Each structure stands twice: as structure tokens, then as C-alpha cells.
Amino acid sequence: MTHLEVENLASDYLEGQLDGGRQAAFEAHLEGCGPCRELLAGVRHALELCREAERLEPRPWLIHKILLATVGEPKPGWGERLGQFFRPVLQPRVAYPIAMSVFTFSMLVNAAGLNLRHLRLEDLDPRTWVERVNRQGHLVYARAEKFCYDLRVVYDMESRWKQLRRQPQVQQEERPSTPAGGSSLQAVPDPTMAERAPEGGFRSEGGRSQMP
Amino acid sequence: MDQDGEWIRGCLAGESAAWESLLKTYTRKIYNLCYRFTGKVEDADDLTQEVFVKVFQTLRSFDHAQGSFSTWLHRVARNHLVDHYRRTRKDRMTTSLEDDAGRAEQHPSPAAGPTALLEARERREQLQRALDQLSPDLREAVVLRDFEDLDYAEIAQVLGVPAGTVKSRINRGRLELARVLKRMEGM
Numbered sequence: 160m161t162h163l164e165v166e167n168l169a170s171d172y173l174e175g176q177l178d179g180g181r182q183a184a185f186e187a188h189l190e191g192c193g194p195c196r197e198l199l200a201g202v203r204h205a206l207e208l209c210r211e212a213e214r215l216e217p218r219p220w221l222i223h224k225i226l227l228a229t230v231g232e233p234k235p236g237w238g239e240r241l242g243q244f245f246r247p248v249l250q251p252r253v254a255y256p257i258a259m260s261v262f263t264f265s266m267l268v269n270a271a272g273l274n275l276r277h278l279r280l281e282d283l284d285p286r287t288w289v290e291r292v293n294r295q296g297h298l299v300y301a302r303a304e305k306f307c308y309d310l311r312v313v314y315d316m317e318s319r320w321k322q323l324r325r326q327p328q329v330q331q332e333e334r335p336s337t338p339a340g341g342s343s344l345q346a347v348p349d350p351t352m353a354e355r356a357p358e359g360g361f362r363s364e365g366g367r368s369q370m371p
Numbered sequence: 372m373d374q375d376g377e378w379i380r381g382c383l384a385g386e387s388a389a390w391e392s393l394l395k396t397y398t399r400k401i402y403n404l405c406y407r408f409t410g411k412v413e414d415a416d417d418l419t420q421e422v423f424v425k426v427f428q429t430l431r432s433f434d435h436a437q438g439s440f441s442t443w444l445h446r447v448a449r450n451h452l453v454d455h456y457r458r459t460r461k462d463r464m465t466t467s468l469e470d471d472a473g474r475a476e477q478h479p480s481p482a483a484g485p486t487a488l489l490e491a492r493e494r495r496e497q498l499q500r501a502l503d504q505l506s507p508d509l510r511e512a513v514v515l516r517d518f519e520d521l522d523y524a525e526i527a528q529v530l531g532v533p534a535g536t537v538k539s540r541i542n543r544g545r546l547e548l549a550r551v552l553k554r555m556e557g558m
Contacts, residue, residue, distance in 0.1 A: 170542040201549035208498050208552070209517035213491070217402040218416065222394050225420050229427040230387045 160188040165195045169202050270295050375440040382430055394423060397441070400519065401448050407514040408452045410499045418455060422448045438528050445521065445529045449511060456507055501551040509544035516541050 165188055171177050172185050189196050235243070247253065268275065271291045273282050281287050375396075381389025401422055406415035426447055433443050502510055515526045526541075527534045 166546060167539075167542060170538070170545055198546070198549070201553050202545050205501075205545055205549040205552055206517060208494065209513070209548075212495060212498055212518065214399060214403050215406055215412075215415075217398050217419065221402070221416060221419060222391070222398055225394055225398070225423045226387070226391060228420060228424050230390055 160184045162192065162195055165189070165192070166198065169199055172199070173203060173206060267292075376435060379430060379433065379440060382427075390427070397444055398423070400441075401444065404445070404448055404514065404519060405452065407499070407502060407518055408456070408510065410503050414455075418452065421455075422451050425451060438525075442521075442525050442528050445515065445519070445525070446531075449515075449529050452511075453507065497552070497555055501548055501555060504551050505544055505547055509540055509547055512537060512540035513544035513548060517545075 165185060168177060168181070168185060172182065177185060189199065248257070267288075271288045272295065273288075273291075375393070378389040378393045378396075382393065398419060402415055402419045405418040405422070406412065409415055409418065426444060429447070433440065437443075502514070505513065511530065512526060515521045515529060516523075521529065523534050523537050523541075526537045530537065532540075
């Protein structure tokens with residue numbers, strides 16, 4: 160391989176594009192040729208410098224400048240326009256009262272029994288609103304009253320039921336214990352009671368009490 | 372259809388957002404190409420803007436079937452740079468090579484130390500000066516291959532010459548660049 164051939168194939172060699180035979184011939188020439196080795200080292204160095212060279216960043220205003228020169232001032236889209244229009248409204252001090260107004264209005268509409276999908280002319284009359292609200296208020300009051308009454312009845316029944324269930328237990332507790340070996344429906348008179356009777360103002364004769 | 376194709380369709384439909392996206396994607400590439408050709412930041416700014424104005428005006432002539440948008444854009448830029456080179460030939464003859472102190476005024480990386488920055492700047496300036504000494508044909512071939520990383524077929528499309536010529540120019544350009552750099556380092 161001649162010096163000229165080495166020069167012509169330098170890039171192919173450095174990019175690894177030479178086939179096996181030519182690459183061997185190229186390397187054989189390099190081994191015995193100092194100037195060609197030096198030349199190749201120079202080209203390799205230049206290539207490295209080029210590939211390592213950092214990319215410059217265009218100045219930040221360049222894109223804006225090009226945009227101005229081509230499409231002019233960028234026009235805001237519909238979304239941006241709407242955003243700009245509603246920006247003051249979206250502040251909390253405005254948004255909160257608006258939300259509360261909407262809430263109140265919806266409550267009133269609900270209380271007035273208005274169907275916004277099927278509005279009639281009479282629905283727009285404030286007197287109708289007042290009447291409906293009044294009626295609605297009375298209905299609510301009546302329902303609440305009935306509910307309270309029902310609750311009271313339920314509690315009353317419950318307490319009576321509990322009382323009735325408790326009563327037999329009390330009677331059993333109050334009944335004296337029966338002696339073993341016989342029934343005695345008639346209570347045996349207590350001698351102490353007989354003694355005490357005159358003091359209490361009552362006299363017991365055969366189980367019956369008499370007024371003094 | 373690829374992203375470029377969608378943006379181009381958007382541009383042709385008058386969507387400025389699509390044009391902006393296209394600009395954001397390719398401005399850096401074209402800016403670097405212009406800088407490598409002129410060696411001056413101010414010229415690179417102006418030329419990049421002119422290239423994109425031209426692209427905006429001629430976007431309808433882009434045919435996807437004839438190659439990628441990137442190749443077409445490089446061709447437009449290259450033609451504009453050649454025109455600029457011819458226009459400013461007289462000016463260049465009267466301008467001294469040393470009269471470009473601010474040519475590589477870049478945005479320094481805050482992470483690099485001052486010594487590293489200085490060395491990098493010197494290397495960059497030396498490389499740019501060496502590139503400036505190449506003939507335009509060789510320079511554009513080397514820049515497109517070794518800086519812009521285009522393949523031979525793309526460079527052939529951009530320059531409008533056969534692939535063999537591209538290969539030969541790139542090789543001669545690299546040899547010449549190596550000689551110039553060696554000469555400069557020996558000075």
C-alpha cells in the first residue's frame with residue numbers, strides 16, 4: 160500500500176469500514192512508515208476534537224426573536240383567553256361567595272320545588288316561591304312534629320313493656336318463701352304485728368283492718 | 372406519521388404552537404451549524420434566524436417522500452450559508468483573523484472551574500480557527516459529518532453531490548484539519 164492510498168483510506172480505517180485484507184495491508188504499511196503513523200495520529204486527534212466539541216446553546220431570546228419574525232406576537236388561544244377572563248373570579252375571596260350564593264340558590268330552588276328543566280311562567284313569580292317555601296316549611300314542621308310524637312309513643316310503649324316484664328319478678332320477690340312440707344295460702348299471724356297494731360292506729364282482726 | 376410530520380402539518384394549518392415546537396427542536400442544531408461555518412456568535416444568531424424565516428416561507432415545498440425534515444432543513448441552512456459566504460467574501464478579506472475576541476462567548480457551565488473553562492475555550496477557539504482555514508467544500512462536509520453527526524447519505528442529500536464525493540471531501544477535510552491543527556500547535 161502506498162502513502163497516497165493510506166491518506167485516501169485514513170477516514171475509512173478510523174471508522175472501521177475497511178475489509179479484512181485492506182485493513183491488514185493498511186496496518187502493515189503503518190508499521191513501517193513513521194510519517195503515515197504521524198498523519199493518522201493527527202487525523203485521529205482532529206476527529207476526537209470535533210466529536211468532543213461541546214454544542215453551543217443558542218441565546219435564550221433567539222427562539223422568541225425567530226417567532227416574532229415569522230408568526231408575529233403569539234396570540235393566546237381560547238383556553239388562555241378564558242383563563243385570563245376568569246382569573247379575577249377564581250381568587251378565593253370572590254370564588255367563596257360565589258360558591259355560597261350558588262349553594263343558597265340551589266337550596267331555595269329545591270325548597271321552592273322548582274324544576275329548572277321544566278320551568279313554567281308561574282314558577283318565575285316570587286309569590287309562588289313564597290307560597291311554596293311556606294308550604295314546604297309547614298310540611299317539614301309537621302313531619303318533624305309527627306316524628307317526635309312517634310318517638311314518644313315508641314318510648315312510652317317500650318317503657319311500659321319493660322315495666323310489664325319487670326312486674327312478675329317483683330311479685331315473686333315480694334311473695335314469702337313457702338315452708339317445706341305443706342301449703343299455707345293463709346299467712347300465719349305475726350305476734351309482733353299484733354302488738355304493734357294499736358301504736359300505728361290500725362287494728363288487725365282476722366286479717367282485716369278496721370278504722371279506729 | 373412521525374413527530375416532525377405532525378408539526379409540519381400543524382404549521383401548514385397555521386398553528387403557531389407546532390411551529391414553536393419545531394423551532395425548539397431544531398434551533399440548537401442549526402445554530403451550531405451556523406457557528407461552525409462562520410465562527411462568530413453574532414453571525415450565528417442572525418443566520419439561524421434567517422434560515423428559519425426561509426424555512427417558514429418555504430415549508431410547503433418540503434416533500435416527505437424525498438427525505439427527512441432534518442435533512443431538508445440542513446440543506447436549506449447549508450444553501451443559505453453558502454449564499455452568506457459568497458456575500459461576505461469581500462468583508463472577510465479585510466477582517467483580520469484575530470479580530471474576533473468575542474467569537475466564542477458562551478454560557479459557561481457553573482460546575483467547571485475557571486482553569487477548565489479557560490482550557491476548553493482555548494481548545495474550542497483553536498478548533499474553530501482551524502476549521503475557518505479549510506475551504507468551504509471541505510469544511511461543510513466535515514461539519515456535517517463530525518459535528519452534526521449526519522451519515523454519508525444524508526450529507527450527500529444536503530450537499531447535492533454523490534456519496535463518493537462526500538466521502539472523499541470528508542477524508543480530505545479531516546487530513547487538512549489535522550495538518551492545520553498540527554501547524555497551530557507547533558506555533
